[in-house]
Structure formats: structure tokens, C-alpha cells
Amino acid sequence: MPPKSEQATAAGAGASQPSDQGSMDPFLHLLRILPYSFLRPPRTRLKLPSSLALPSPMTVFSLVLLTYFAVVSGLVYDVIVEPPGIGSTQDHFTGTVRPVVFLPGRVNGQYIIEGLSSGFMFVLGGVGLILMDLALDRNRARSVRISFASFGISAVVIAYLMSMLFIRIKIPAYLS
Numbered sequence: 086m087p088p089k090s091e092q093a094t095a096a097g098a099g100a101s102q103p104s105d106q107g108s109m110d111p112f113l114h115l116l117r118i119l120p121y122s123f124l125r126p127p128r129t130r131l132k133l134p135s136s137l138a139l140p141s142p143m144t145v146f147s148l149v150l151l152t153y154f155a156v157v158s159g160l161v162y163d164v165i166v167e168p169p170g171i172g173s174t175q176d177h178f179t180g181t182v183r184p185v186v187f188l189p190g191r192v193n194g195q196y197i198i199e200g201l202s203s204g205f206m207f208v209l210g211g212v213g214l215i216l217m218d219l220a221l222d223r224n225r226a227r228s229v230r231i232s233f234a235s236f237g238i239s240a241v242v243i244a245y246l247m248s249m250l251f252i253r254i255k256i257p258a259y260l261s
Contacts, residue, residue: 150208158204163197170197187254203251206244213240 099122109117140148155161162168172185186202195203218238220230252259 124233150211153211154204154208157207159195159200163200166194168194168196172196187251189255189257192256199251199255203248206247206251208247209240209242213237213244216240 088170089129115208168188173182174185175182186196187199215238216233218237219225220234222230225233
């Protein structure tokens, strides 16, 4: 039996921190415990090949950024619907045909160039936020931090202004 001083310390620590299982809903506790009472994981002795190495953090970041660009630019939509790369419209006054990058009036439709340019603006804004975060690192030189901060702020501002311009072109009566 531990001395009274240790009992008081243990009781005080237990009172200040609620136990994980005591504060859990009984139904969730049952769902957490019940399957493992009769299911046992198989004993596998799988080993990774020695030639297989984990990718570098920059490789993973590049793949995530490329995937983000593909998702926000609407590449899945472009593959399924197969819209034209760029549109065209006829000028009422001269009768000449001029190119159109944004599909006007249709929020749920896009040309390929429209999606890619919008996706690039979203990625530019995200990279700007990352650069601003890197500018907060005190271990970097002051000039590098100022460069990161200025490029990051510039990227976010350009991405925001261009995205608002894209929205105004896409939906002329919006935000006015």
C-alpha cells in the first residue's frame, strides 16, 4: 500500500484530469470494445523491400499541390464533359469572331483555359500563404524573411484580385 502522500497526489491528479473511459458515452465505449473482444488481427510478417524508401517531404508536397491544382481547376469535369479549350463569339458591330476565355452566364460550366487559369490563381494564393508562414521563422535571415513575406503578400493579393475579376467576368451582375 502506498503512503498517504502518494495517495493524495494520485487522487488529486485523478480529480483534475478526467479519465478517458469515464467521460465516454457508454454506447460509443461498447462500439469501441465489442468488436475487439472476439476479432483478432492476423499475424502477418510483411516486410517492405529494402529498395523501397519513403519519398522526401518535398516530393509529397509537390504531389499534394499538383493534386490540389487538378481538383480545383476542374480536370475531372474537363475529362468527362470534354468542353472546348476556348470559346468564340461574334462581335455585333463588326461581325468579326473573337475568342472568349470565360463561359459567361453558366456557373457550372467552363472552358478548359478558364479552369486552368482559376486553378492557377487558387494555387498561387495557397503558395502565398505558405510563403507568409515561412516568413515567420526566426531562424532565417531578416532579408530572406522580408522576401518571403513580400512575395507571399503579393501572391495572395494578386490571386484574390484576379479571382474577383474572374467572377465579375463569369457573372457580370454578381458583386455589384
